Amino acid sequence: MKYDVIIVGAGPAGSSAAYYLAAAGRKVLVLEKETFPRYKACAGGISIKALPLLDFDWQGVVEAKPRTLVFFYRSNQSFKVEWKEPMVYMVMRDRFDSLLADRAKKAGAEIKFGNPVEGVFIDPGSISVKTKTGFSYRASYVLGADGANSRVARSLNLLKNRRFGTAVAVEIQHDRGFGNHQEIRVDCGLVPKGICWQFPKTGQTSTGACTFRQGVNIYDGIDRFLTREGMEKKIILRKGHRLPADGGERKRLTAYRAMLLGDAGGLVDPLTGEGIYYALKSSFLAARAIIEKNTPDQVTALYQESIFRELFPELHAASRLTALYYRLTGVCFKLVQINPRLARALCDAMCGNFTYQKFIKSFASYISVRRQS
Ligand SMILES: Cc1cc2nc3c(=O)[nH]c(=O)nc-3n(C[C@H](O)[C@H](O)[C@H](O)COP(=O)(O)OP(=O)(O)OC[C@H]3O[C@@H](n4cnc5c(N)ncnc54)[C@H](O)[C@@H]3O)c2cc1C
Structure with missing residues (x-):
């Protein structure tokens, strides 16, 4: 047939x-x-x-609708962006x-x-x-x-x-007293040329990491991330997968x-x-x-x-x-951290409220104003 x-x-x-x-x-x-x-x-x-x-x-399969994104750099420095409406739906x-x-x-x-x-x-x-x-x-x-x-x-x-990167998903069991289920957390400095994340769900938390550098032991970064979040003993499963780069x-x-x-x-x-x-x-x-x-x-x-x-x-x-960010991760993080408007524009672009093309223009004009002053 x-x-x-x-x-x-x-x-x-x-x-x-x-x-x-x-x-x-x-x-x-x-x-x-x-x-x-x-x-x-x-x-x-x-x-x-x-x-x-x-x-x-499809709302029946939505597990959480976080409105807050918290970024860390190597576990300590952080900044937060909050919205009135959900920007990401968790499934x-x-x-x-x-x-x-x-x-x-x-x-x-x-x-x-x-x-x-x-x-x-x-x-x-x-x-x-x-x-x-x-x-x-x-x-x-x-x-x-x-x-x-x-x-x-x-x-x-x-x-x-x-070209491909590597990503690993780690599912974590959570109980009532555990963490903040309404915010997304991202750490930008624990995995070389990559990130670690924590996404809230109803009965569990989806964490994981990805890297676009070959030969990186991604599990070192994840383990440090999970330990910081107090989740290292609650792992339900880990599964790796290729990620197009x-x-x-x-x-x-x-x-x-x-x-x-x-x-x-x-x-x-x-x-x-x-x-x-x-x-x-x-x-x-x-x-x-x-x-x-x-x-x-x-x-x-x-x-x-x-x-x-x-x-x-x-x-x-x-x-x-991405190319700029992975070349100068610490500097980029600092720039966004000290400028809340830039931080919001970046998060808006990542969620689709704004385009990356517009963000690049705002970023370029911010840099040129800083250079002149
Ligand atoms: C750890 C990790 C975290 C991620 N987190 C996010 C996220 O939060 N948000 C987001 O938007 N994206 C995320 N992604 C990316 C996202 O998972 C993929 O981009 C998305 O699944 C792509 O959908 P797809 O339908 O193209 O492919 P897939 O979802 O991979 O579906 C492909 C399907 O094809 C089937 N298949 C494979 N080979 C064969 C074959 N030979 N014959 C028949 N069937 C076959 C598979 O079983 C599968 O069901 C993440 C990826 C990874 C690895």
């Missing part, structure tokens, strides 16, 4: 694309290697810029991803769980996908939404020259009748590690291209162009800030 679209992976990118396409009447098959609900190493912070893409009732990915997959199913998408894809093959006039369980499926288009280690990208030779670089995300979405396409904010928004947005752009255009060339060209136009400028700006 031939499908209109086969989607590999049922994370936020895959399930959202499946929903849009099935709702538009396309015959959609999603192949997911895991059985849902499954744990996904992720802090589960969804910034407000993703809200327009979540235009259905556990097992529940969030299951909700998105159910929504896609209700719209008519067929989802086969426990079906890891082995490779993608180009056929005359179509494209096919082979699973490790020995089945083969054919479609007009394939969407690679299979995460940072994407098989689809590898099969189509689209993973060459890509080339979000700000222009790269090809399409080949023949295939397109890469979300982490598979390296679409992650290099400053914050935020990828859920980019997964949702790229799924919308890919589905729109398939729905609006008629030929594979037109579809893939529109998708690639939409990514460059709608996502790349912000990812590129985040990448410029």
Whole structure:
């Protein structure tokens, strides 16, 4: 049987694309290697810029809505930014991803769980996908939404020259008297070229760290962070994962009748590690291209162009800030710490209330005023 679209992976990118396409009447098959609900190493912070893409009732899976961000540098110096409204919504990915997959199913998408894809093959006039369980499926288009280690990208030779960091998620059991469940904490100095974080949830706290430097022992930084927060004895689980590090670089995300979405396409904010928004947005752009255009060339060209136009400028700006920040971490921290307006503008940009492009302009004018005075 031939499908209109086969989607590999049922994370936020895959399930959202499946929903849009099935709702538009396309015959959609999603192949997911895991059985849902499954744990996904992720802090589960969804910034407000993703809200327009979540235009259905998902509040039932929201665990916390923090309004305060506290930044530390090597455990001691700190500053805080507070908002009146929540800037980030906290979810556990097992529940969030299951909700998105159910929504896609209700719209008519067929989802086969426990079906890891082995490779993608180009056929005359179509494209096919082979699973490790020995089945083969054919479609007009394939969407690679299979995460940072994407098989689809590898099969189509689209993973060459890509860069990755390492991230580790650590889930912590908390009891009533534990910590402040309404604030996000980030430490900028404990892991070289990386950060440690603590995100509040209902029955637990998601902590973790990421680094974009090769060969760093990320666990040293996490252990110091957990000890400072008094959480080292309450660990439920630790899980590492690759994190795309080339979000700000222009790269090809399409080949023949295939397109890469979300982490598979390296679409992650290099400053914050935020990828859920980019997964949702790229799924919308890919589905729109398939729905609006008629030929594979037109579809893939529109998708690639939409990514460059709608996502790349912000990812590129985040990448410029990241390069500066990792070169001069202590100096940047101090500058933001002593200037509350700059601190707020940066946090607003990280959450999507403001753009990184505007923040860079404010930062540049702040530096030039300081130089003159
Ligand atoms: C430790 C950590 C913390 C993070 N914290 C945040 C955060 O707080 N906020 C945020 O926005 N982002 C965060 N991210 C990034 C975020 O997790 C990803 O950007 C996001 O999950 C990308 O969604 P996706 O749908 O593209 O891929 P994924 O969520 O990775 O989904 C891919 C799916 O494909 C399936 N799959 C993989 N291979 C195959 C195969 N061969 N065949 C079939 N199926 C396959 C997987 O099982 C999975 O279900 C974090 C990442 C890490 C590692």
